[in-house]
Amino acid sequence: MDVYEKIYAKNEEMAKVLSEDLRDKKILCVNVLGSPGAGKTKSLIQIIKGLEFENYVIEGDIEGDIDTVKLQELGIKVTQIDTHNACHLDSPQIVDALKDFELEEGIVFIENIGNLICPAEFKIGEHLIMLVTAVTDGSDKPYKYPLAFQKANIILVNKTDLQPYTDFDAEFFTKGVRYNNKTAPIFYVNAKTGEGFEDVRSFLVDFYQEFTKE
């Protein structure tokens, strides 16, 4: 094993332990991926404000606390990880950040670094990967970033209000998603207005019930 493989293996092992530990405590961990500006934070706000769970957010950022402040102002329990130019979060960072909460049964959302590549490669203890993309990002994204779309368990296509002004082709997009991923549901949403988020929340509620069943 070379040095890269060792780091990777160590992260994977820690992610597995963390994921099992959270499951035992009935805490669902959602890893939120997306490119810069796709609307990850705004989507989280829409999801959380209608979700009757204890919700926690870990904000991953290169630098700055713009999103953390936004969430705090809404009374959402949030803590921040600054990666200082690292392009993804890793499991040790998550284990550390979780110490900032007194966790009860519920959902931890982790907003990963805005990047469709590296975050898809590193597990961070999640039970679910939520990918946020936007119609303004273009319908070719599943073809260009296949790993992120392959690993996603749920896909949000944001900024539907801008669809009439773009050349976003939903059929081409879905075809690209399905080439990589047969099962992840695709939800068209507008994080500005909240449109479409009811279905996202229903999906999460159902998933949580299944997740805590036994």
Next chain:
Amino acid sequence: MDVYEKIYAKNEEMAKVLSEDLRDKKILCVNVLGSPGAGKTKSLIQIIKGLEFENYVIEGDIEGDIDTVKLQELGIKVTQIDTHNACHLDSPQIVDALKDFELEEGIVFIENIGNLICPAEFKIGEHLIMLVTAVTDGSDKPYKYPLAFQKANIILVNKTDLQPYTDFDAEFFTKGVRYNNKTAPIFYVNAKTGEGFEDVRSFLVDFYQEFTKE
């Protein structure tokens, strides 16, 4: 020096040699950065179609040749690098890719991987970094991805046609850019219609003249 530092140092060294070699041959090398879907390829098409140089494009992609085919169909000299999940291009890849061209005096544009983080950290022989962002990406990007904005020599803000439908705040954006970067000019463009690209081309022509002055 640990293993990471060694790889990084080797890349930097190779970038320096490549950059000098290209300069001797009066070939300007432009490293094009931007997040997924910001409009890097479309911007390149607009730039190149009005630019009276020998132009070459190296397309960096995780996977797939969608953008390369687009450029080929327009008669643009293009070659492709597939990084297979690596999040940035590096100098050895560029040295290899350049062998696909019979280079004459002119401009090589390198479309880096769609990512605002890693590509900003690795030199690839460029003399100029062009950063492409879009109004739909949000005006907070310079605050969240400071390194990319700090290193940019020229900044394009694309999709101006969508500005009325977004909350993009040009003043806040400029403030964020200037916090990191005092000099890079900011051009508002629309790669769909070509609006604003005349100024971008003028900048490149002037830069090239200065560059080849000796």
